[in-house]
Amino acid sequence: xxxxxxxxxxxxxxFEELAAVGFARMSIEGIARRAGVGKxxxxxxxxxxxxxxxxxxxxxxxxxxxxxxTGSLHGDVRALLEVASHALRHxxxxxxxxxxxxEAVRNPEIAExxxxxxxxxxxGVVAQVVREAVARGELPEGADPDRALDLVVGPLYWRxxxxxxxxxQGYLDDLARSAVAALTA
Amino acid sequence: xxxxxxxxxxxxxxFEELAAVGFARMSIEGIARRAGVGKxxxxxxxxxxxxxxxxxxxxxxxxxxxxxxTGSLHGDVRALLEVASHALRHxxxxxxxxxxxxEAVRNPEIAExxxxxxxxxxxGVVAQVVREAVARGELPEGADPDRALDLVVGPLYWRxxxxxxxxxQGYLDDLARSAVAALTA
Numbered sequence: 001x002x003x004x005x006x007x008x009x010x011x012x013x014x015f016e017e018l019a020a021v022g023f024a025r026m027s028i029e030g031i032a033r034r035a036g037v038g039k040x041x042x043x044x045x046x047x048x049x050x051x052x053x054x055x056x057x058x059x060x061x062x063x064x065x066x067x068x069x070t071g072s073l074h075g076d077v078r079a080l081l082e083v084a085s086h087a088l089r090h091x092x093x094x095x096x097x098x099x100x101x102x103e104a105v106r107n108p109e110i111a112e113x114x115x116x117x118x119x120x121x122x123x124g125v126v127a128q129v130v131r132e133a134v135a136r137g138e139l140p141e142g143a144d145p146d147r148a149l150d151l152v153v154g155p156l157y158w159r160x161x162x163x164x165x166x167x168x169q170g171y172l173d174d175l176a177r178s179a180v181a182a183l184t185a
Numbered sequence: 186x187x188x189x190x191x192x193x194x195x196x197x198x199x200f201e202e203l204a205a206v207g208f209a210r211m212s213i214e215g216i217a218r219r220a221g222v223g224k225x226x227x228x229x230x231x232x233x234x235x236x237x238x239x240x241x242x243x244x245x246x247x248x249x250x251x252x253x254x255t256g257s258l259h260g261d262v263r264a265l266l267e268v269a270s271h272a273l274r275h276x277x278x279x280x281x282x283x284x285x286x287x288e289a290v291r292n293p294e295i296a297e298x299x300x301x302x303x304x305x306x307x308x309g310v311v312a313q314v315v316r317e318a319v320a321r322g323e324l325p326e327g328a329d330p331d332r333a334l335d336l337v338v339g340p341l342y343w344r345x346x347x348x349x350x351x352x353x354q355g356y357l358d359d360l361a362r363s364a365v366a367a368l369t370a
Contacts, residue, residue: 020291021291022209022287022288022291024207024209024210025209098283098286098287098290099287101283101346101347102207102283102284102287103207105283106205106206106207144353146348146350147359147363149343149348150340150341150343150344150348150360151340151363151367153343154339154340154341154342154343154344155335155336155339155340155367156335156339157339157342157343157347158334158335158338158339158342158343159335159339161286162286162342163331163334163335165331168329174332175335177370178332178336178367178368178370179367180370181366181367181369181370182336182340182363182364182366182367182370183363184366185362185363185365185366185367
């Protein structure tokens with residue numbers, strides 16, 4: 001394997017291991033086995049499983065998300081929900097994120113990396129959606145973007161990641177309408 | 186120690202161990218050490234750490250929650266948020282619940298126990314709040330209790346358990362107003 005291919009195989013193996021056994025039980029040995037490389041190939045690149053995971057989480061953060069800019073608060077919220085729903089239904093994301101959030105409680109380094117990766121990007125997008133809605137007069141001056149994030153993403157996260165029950169048809173449409181009502185209450 | 190005291194010491198130790206190291210790293214040995222008893226005292230009562238945790242989670246479920254019955258949808262939602270906020274801020278609950286939800290992804294037995302313990306009780310209370318609001322004409326016939334649970338508890342769970350940022354003063358009041366607007370949208 002080329003050096004870049006080895007790095008990619010290790011990255012893919014980490015996501016698979018995280019999904020299969022979780023951060024606590026994951027080992028460099030298991031990652032190397034799954035990637036089909038030797039343990040030294042992993043240790044040459046990352047000094048520990050923590051630094052490996054932090055590096056991967058950081059890489060996800062860089063991708064970023066564009067703000068939807070549909071021209072209406074409802075359209076923007078619906079678009080945010082579509083992207084979030086896609087991300088939260090992804091089997092790897094839906095297992096790895098809650099797992100790392102659990103670790104974050106006990107490990108400030110993971111907490112910081114997760115916040116940077118998952119929240120800063122989303123907060124930025126939601127903040128822009130809120131700013132544009134304020135500019136159009138759909139939300140009052142000084143509307144709080146953190147509150148908006150809670151009201152838009154909270155119900156969806158609860159349903160898809162915590163409760164994990166089937167969502168009825170038209171669920172995202174209903175959620176977008178509800179979220180706009182909540183935001184403008 | 187009396188036999189009942191030993192059982193209680195072990196139960197308390199399990200919650201502390203779950204909070205400190207998580208389900209994946211928790212061991213019967215660590216529990217026994219923390220409880221100040223021998224490993225056999227644990228094994229005489231429970232056959233594995235899984236059955237121990239399932240038993241504890243089941244015991245929490247039995248406690249149940251009364252429906253608030255304040256006479257208005259807003260009052261009931263505000264009361265539900267108060268109870269949920271108290272529960273989700275509890276350091277043990279806020280660490281143990283997400284931890285077990287992570288395990289639930291890989292273990293159907295845990296998934297069932299968690300659902301029974303955390304959701305059935307809450308769903309029952311929310312279903313009653315919704316029924317009473319429908320009877321008062323505050324919500325339309327056929328209003329979905331699962332949707333209500335998503336909209337009431339979702340934003341709070343996201344803020345307190347996922348994002349874990351400070352909540353501004355009057356947060357629950359604002360959330361109650363937003364949730365009622367979302368429910369009636």
